[in-house]
Amino acid sequence: MSVLLEKARQMLADGDLCDHCLGRAFSHLGRGLRNVQRGRALRTVLNMEGFIFVENEQNCRVCGGIFAHVRQWAERAVAAVEGIEFRTYLMGTHVPPAIESAESALKAHYELQGEPFKQEFNREVGRLFGAMLAERGQSVSVDFLEPDIVFVMDLESSTLTLQINSLFIYGRYKKFVRTIPQTKWPCRECRGRGCARCHFTGKMYQESVEELIGLPLLRATRGSGTAFHGAGREDIDALMLGTGRPFVIEIKEPKVRTLDLEQLQQEINQSAAGKVEVNALQFVKGSVIERLKNTEAEKVYEAKVRFAEPITLTQLEEALKRLRGATIEQRTPTRVAHRRADLVRTRRVLEISGKLLSPTEAVLTIHGEGGLYIKELISGDGGRTRPSVSELVGTSAEVTELDVLEVRGDFLGTES
Numbered sequence: 001m002s003v004l005l006e007k008a009r010q011m012l013a014d015g016d017l018c019d020h021c022l023g024r025a026f027s028h029l030g031r032g033l034r035n036v037q038r039g040r041a042l043r044t045v046l047n048m049e050g051f052i053f054v055e056n057e058q059n060c061r062v063c064g065g066i067f068a069h070v071r072q073w074a075e076r077a078v079a080a081v082e083g084i085e086f087r088t089y090l091m092g093t094h095v096p097p098a099i100e101s102a103e104s105a106l107k108a109h110y111e112l113q114g115e116p117f118k119q120e121f122n123r124e125v126g127r128l129f130g131a132m133l134a135e136r137g138q139s140v141s142v143d144f145l146e147p148d149i150v151f152v153m154d155l156e157s158s159t160l161t162l163q164i165n166s167l168f169i170y171g172r173y174k175k176f177v178r179t180i181p182q183t184k185w186p187c188r189e190c191r192g193r194g195c196a197r198c199h200f201t202g203k204m205y206q207e208s209v210e211e212l213i214g215l216p217l218l219r220a221t222r223g224s225g226t227a228f229h230g231a232g233r234e235d236i237d238a239l240m241l242g243t244g245r246p247f248v249i250e251i252k253e254p255k256v257r258t259l260d261l262e263q264l265q266q267e268i269n270q271s272a273a274g275k276v277e278v279n280a281l282q283f284v285k286g287s288v289i290e291r292l293k294n295t296e297a298e299k300v301y302e303a304k305v306r307f308a309e310p311i312t313l314t315q316l317e318e319a320l321k322r323l324r325g326a327t328i329e330q331r332t333p334t335r336v337a338h339r340r341a342d343l344v345r346t347r348r349v350l351e352i353s354g355k356l357l358s359p360t361e362a363v364l365t366i367h368g369e370g371g372l373y374i375k376e377l378i379s380g381d382g383g384r385t386r387p388s389v390s391e392l393v394g395t396s397a398e399v400t401e402l403d404v405l406e407v408r409g410d411f412l413g414t415e416s
């Protein structure tokens, strides 16, 4: 008898094992076989050699016959996805400690390295689940990295939980009004519970870019909520113009994933007309959010500036000449010092141009490196930003209107 067969004989002689658990101990042997087939084959050959071990699943000293419940788990999974659209899934199992320790004791004792119980159980339930859906004409597949849905089977408490993963939609938005924040902003007074100050809406502002874009998407996907991830954010009183700001909107727990994004784009742009406009909507992976957060995109701004004293065109042009290509030292602005570390950082002004509207008013176009503080570049922030427009023209200067014209950057890895 081969060493392999002798080992199997010894294992069965020492105590009951079901075909799954017997076969799993030898999962590295044989191609295209299920563990239950390996176990059955070993038992059959042993029988022909005269060693008769009848399988009694319930007595399996590793799993106690839990594989007999695979069909029930698969049926529960099928029931759980009723009315939920998905293409990829992942099965997960919380394994009772008793099974885990029995399995590792078995492996240690017979010096075997089969696959873990959990892996086989997930696969067995998954293949039946997939087959049941296929019978209904629905084709789904396992995805270990970014599945649409995830099941967790808790074998101890016998509960199945279904997690519906978020759907991510990328696009660019423009904002045409100075009164709308980028994201939902809970009321400062009641922290969202609703009070007289916020007219019991729980919000500081009745609308946000997030809601104007998100509500039509929530309706279409029947999701439970949104999270908005922008490539930076403009101040509430700044417009976002030009090519728009890249964003990813995350739809939580969507029940529908097949969307006509062109149609939805039109719907958003109609319902938010005059306030917000989106373009280039497309499905992306969640990893794009990291790129949005980690890329300090170059930006182009248009700023209206008011000077305390009248200045001449020559003064303005001299100042702009000094700033063009200059490296600016900026100590954390006073207006954000309460929430950011106080440090000095340097950013370049890549291009700057402008014209005087009157002796005390100018409009400037500034193309800066990512992270350049524009309001402070103009005002000097009491000497914390140097050089600045104010310092160079010799009178205090302040931004009265600030608009973002462009946010440059390769966020999808496809733009150039």
Ligand SMILES: [Zn+2]
Pocket: 017, 018, 019, 020, 021, 022, 060, 061, 062, 063, 064, 065, 066
């Ligand atoms: Zn077993």
Ligand SMILES: [Zn+2]
Pocket: 187, 188, 189, 190, 191, 192, 193, 194, 195, 196, 197, 198, 199, 200, 201, 202, 203
């Ligand atoms: Zn309130």
